Amino acid sequence: MVCSKCGLPQELCICETIAKEAQRISVTSEMKRYGKRITVIKGIDTTKIDIRKLMKKLKSSLACGGTYKHNAIELQGEHRQRVKEILAKEGFPKEIIEIA
Secondary structure: OEOOOOOOEHHHOOHHHHHHHOOOEEEEEEEOHHHOEEEEEEOOOOOOOOHHHHHHHHHHHHOOOEEEEOOEEEEEOOOHHHHHHHHHHOOOOHHHEEEO
């Protein structure tokens, strides 16, 4: 199989790597009903990155529940610092991840 975007074989495709470097990701914490905190991750381009796979990795690494809605990943609990570390391990540069 050959990638339709970059023309390289599927195992050598660099499209997702380039997409990870060209984004601005914000990680925030919000208060929900009954005093529960959630961590919200916005700014990930879903057309170039497999958001379901990334969300599954985050939820299993943080041992929490979560969902994807309104172009944002919502994770149950306060995980801002740990999310930044996990995203960096997944190939996102630390400079583009902004914690608020």
